[in-house]
Amino acid sequence: MSPFSEVRFVAQRELRKSFRSAKGIVLLVLSLLGGTAVTLLLAWVQQLKREKLANVTPEAMESAREDAMTQAFGDPATGKLLSHTPEVLLAVFFITIWLTPLLISLLGFDNVSGDMQHKTVRYWTLRTRRASYMVGKWLGLWTTVSAITLTMHAVIWVVCIVRGEAPAATAISWGVRLWLITLPISAVWCGISTFVSSIFKTPILALLATFAVFFVLWVTFLIGLRFNVDALTYAYPNTYDSFLINARIDKWMTGLAACIGMTALYVGASSFMFTKRDL
Amino acid sequence: MSGDETTTTKEAQGPASAPPPAPAAPSTPPANGTAQPAKADAGDAAPMSNPYAKEGAASAEVFVAEGAKKRKKKPVEIAIRLTKVTKRFGVKTAVDGVSLKVKAGSVYGLIGPNGAGKTTTFSMMAGFLQPTEGVLEVLGYSPMQVDELRSRIGVLPQDALLPGADKVGQFLVHMAQLQDIPTDACEEAARAVLAEVDGRDWWDVKCGSLSHGMAKRVQLAQALIGDPEVVLLDEPTAGLDPRVAYEVRQLIKSRKGRCTLIVSSHNLAELEEICDGAAILDRGRLVASGSMNELTASSEEIRIKLSPGPAPVSLVRDLPMVKRLEWDEERRELVVYFERGQGVDAEQVIGAVLWVLLQNQARISAVSKGRGLEQRVMELTD
Numbered sequence: 116m117s118p119f120s121e122v123r124f125v126a127q128r129e130l131r132k133s134f135r136s137a138k139g140i141v142l143l144v145l146s147l148l149g150g151t152a153v154t155l156l157l158a159w160v161q162q163l164k165r166e167k168l169a170n171v172t173p174e175a176m177e178s179a180r181e182d183a184m185t186q187a188f189g190d191p192a193t194g195k196l197l198s199h200t201p202e203v204l205l206a207v208f209f210i211t212i213w214l215t216p217l218l219i220s221l222l223g224f225d226n227v228s229g230d231m232q233h234k235t236v237r238y239w240t241l242r243t244r245r246a247s248y249m250v251g252k253w254l255g256l257w258t259t260v261s262a263i264t265l266t267m268h269a270v271i272w273v274v275c276i277v278r279g280e281a282p283a284a285t286a287i288s289w290g291v292r293l294w295l296i297t298l299p300i301s302a303v304w305c306g307i308s309t310f311v312s313s314i315f316k317t318p319i320l321a322l323l324a325t326f327a328v329f330f331v332l333w334v335t336f337l338i339g340l341r342f343n344v345d346a347l348t349y350a351y352p353n354t355y356d357s358f359l360i361n362a363r364i365d366k367w368m369t370g371l372a373a374c375i376g377m378t379a380l381y382v383g384a385s386s387f388m389f390t391k392r393d394l
Numbered sequence: 395m396s397g398d399e400t401t402t403t404k405e406a407q408g409p410a411s412a413p414p415p416a417p418a419a420p421s422t423p424p425a426n427g428t429a430q431p432a433k434a435d436a437g438d439a440a441p442m443s444n445p446y447a448k449e450g451a452a453s454a455e456v457f458v459a460e461g462a463k464k465r466k467k468k469p470v471e472i473a474i475r476l477t478k479v480t481k482r483f484g485v486k487t488a489v490d491g492v493s494l495k496v497k498a499g500s501v502y503g504l505i506g507p508n509g510a511g512k513t514t515t516f517s518m519m520a521g522f523l524q525p526t527e528g529v530l531e532v533l534g535y536s537p538m539q540v541d542e543l544r545s546r547i548g549v550l551p552q553d554a555l556l557p558g559a560d561k562v563g564q565f566l567v568h569m570a571q572l573q574d575i576p577t578d579a580c581e582e583a584a585r586a587v588l589a590e591v592d593g594r595d596w597w598d599v600k601c602g603s604l605s606h607g608m609a610k611r612v613q614l615a616q617a618l619i620g621d622p623e624v625v626l627l628d629e630p631t632a633g634l635d636p637r638v639a640y641e642v643r644q645l646i647k648s649r650k651g652r653c654t655l656i657v658s659s660h661n662l663a664e665l666e667e668i669c670d671g672a673a674i675l676d677r678g679r680l681v682a683s684g685s686m687n688e689l690t691a692s693s694e695e696i697r698i699k700l701s702p703g704p705a706p707v708s709l710v711r712d713l714p715m716v717k718r719l720e721w722d723e724e725r726r727e728l729v730v731y732f733e734r735g736q737g738v739d740a741e742q743v744i745g746a747v748l749w750v751l752l753q754n755q756a757r758i759s760a761v762s763k764g765r766g767l768e769q770r771v772m773e774l775t776d
Contacts, residue, residue, distance in 0.1 A: 233554065
């Protein structure tokens with residue numbers, strides 16, 4: 116059997132397990148409720164803003180947005196591109212990117228540690244290469260997270276369309292694009308979560324360690340920002356959202372390559388350690 | 395094994411009318427040698443020949459998982475080979491230079507007290523643990539070579555819980571898929587093996603809801619799925635009620651001859667019953683290994699229990715084939731040692747001794763060959 120088939124079987128089971136477990140269902144429902152609530156809140160803020168700026172022409176409004184985006188991303192092409200994005204979608208995108216690590220840590224802390232705790236993992240290591248098991252676990256987690264965020268984004272698109280924030284075509288095309296941008300970033304977070312989970316045999320320790328690692332990465336990012344040390348910010352996966360949303364292809368490619376590289380690094384490290392350790 | 399070799403007679407009384415069996419050539423060839431206590435360096439101490447291996451089961455190639463995709467298999471005489479295998483956990487040496495060979499098709503026991511290194515040895519065979527030193531091969535491959543051993547080895551780990559959220563059927567089908575059984579045959583294979591462990595009704599039951607006995611049988615089912623060539627069973631009847639334990643034993647027996655079985659257990663009676671041979675471990679070292687006949691010395695001594703009444707010990711001692719005799723007055727047990735070979739085997743000695751005893755009105759309550767595995771283990775381990 117090829118390693119790809121092994122990975123597929125392990126990931127399929129993981130996906131099935133996640134959506135049948137109470138934890139998976141609760142997190143899905145909470146994500147949907149949270150996403151809807153945030154969207155409604157942002158739409159309300161938008162409405163207030165529109166009422167306040169009622170005398171500003173749409174052209175002037177768009178120009179102001181373009182300037183703001185150009186300043187934020189340091190690139191006129193990106194500023195122009197994002198000035199057409201429905202504001203609510205863009206805001207929700209950044210919020211979900213920021214909250215995704217929380218979702219991943221709650222979904223993934225017992226991804227491997229749960230199987231190690233009572234040696235359940237032994238049923239798999241007899242039948243799959245250990246690296247395949249680890250990649251399958253990561254893929255299962257990533258697919259689960261991606262499915263939850265897609266559902267959440269879809270709800271947001273609907274709310275956006277129903278409230279008239281954007282035409283349906285705009286909302287969906289931008290919505291899908293923004294959701295796709297979350298995928299490489301969540302892949303890295305899932306890699307980190309799988310790595311941490313594979314180190315511990317006790318799920319609660321894995322959860323605490325995952326929180327700690329995520330927090331340290333965030334603090335490192337803040338320090339990097341504060342003291343203009345770019346190298347420190349690159350360790351934080353969410354840094355790459357500005358790369359992946361960028362209109363410049365070189366930036367986009369850099370962001371994608373960084374995410375793929377980091378994911379490979381974390382999943383590779385967990386596979387290597389898992390292969391070497393006693394179970 | 396013991397069923398064949400141990401005879402228990404309830405209060406046989408008075409002289410028998412039948413004559414003693416005539417001396418004849420032994421119907422079964424005697425074993426080649428007795429089990430020798432292993433030296434510290436077990437690599438050259440453990441007897442490697444396995445005279446107990448069944449004819450026709452010498453090659454593992456004959457066993458092909460039904461429904462499994464075609465895989466080119468390397469024919470092997472030796473199903474499991476350990477060469478000076480050592481496992482250390484920090485400063486603690488759990489297994490120390492153990493060497494063993496288990497012939498394909500045999501049923502082999504791993505015996506020893508707590509902390510002897512049975513489970514560690516077993517876990518290394520299954521690939522859960524990696525040896526610190528030495529070489530371990532299963533069907534000619536390292537246990538870590540999963541792709542080569544997939545569907546060829548089944549393992550019942552002692553303390554690995556089933557995934558609680560999975561339904562039994564789902565779990566077994568998933569295991570079958572990973573064993574490369576064709577997708578359309580997975581459910582059939584899973585249902586068949588579940589039926590074999592008498593768990594047809596558990597298909598939709600969550601593994602987390604199973605009782606200990608049910609879970610053990612599902613664990614056994616996953617070990618047997620796809621008809622693997624080598625099956626490793628760690629404490630297969632531990633914690634089971636007598637009835638379920640009996641059923642599990644019968645199931646294991648039914649697999650005899652179909653695959654190589656390695657059974658690690660504290661239950662010596664169980665091992666004596668089902669195993670062809672065994673290795674006795676103590677404090678991580680191999681202290682003896684060989685066929686069950688060799689380990690229990692069943693071809694060198696017989697034990698006869700007498701009820702109160704005459705005990706013609708001196709007459710038995712005078713028999714020509716008797717080398718030595720011990721009589722325990724308190725337990726009323728007669729232990730007869732004899733030199734096997736040259737036309738003398740245990741069955742003939744039993745016949746001759748019983749004839750003398752019955753002629754002299756002795757009341758015989760039990761007859762057995764050898765000293766029993768339990769006693770042998772007690773002698774060899776601290």
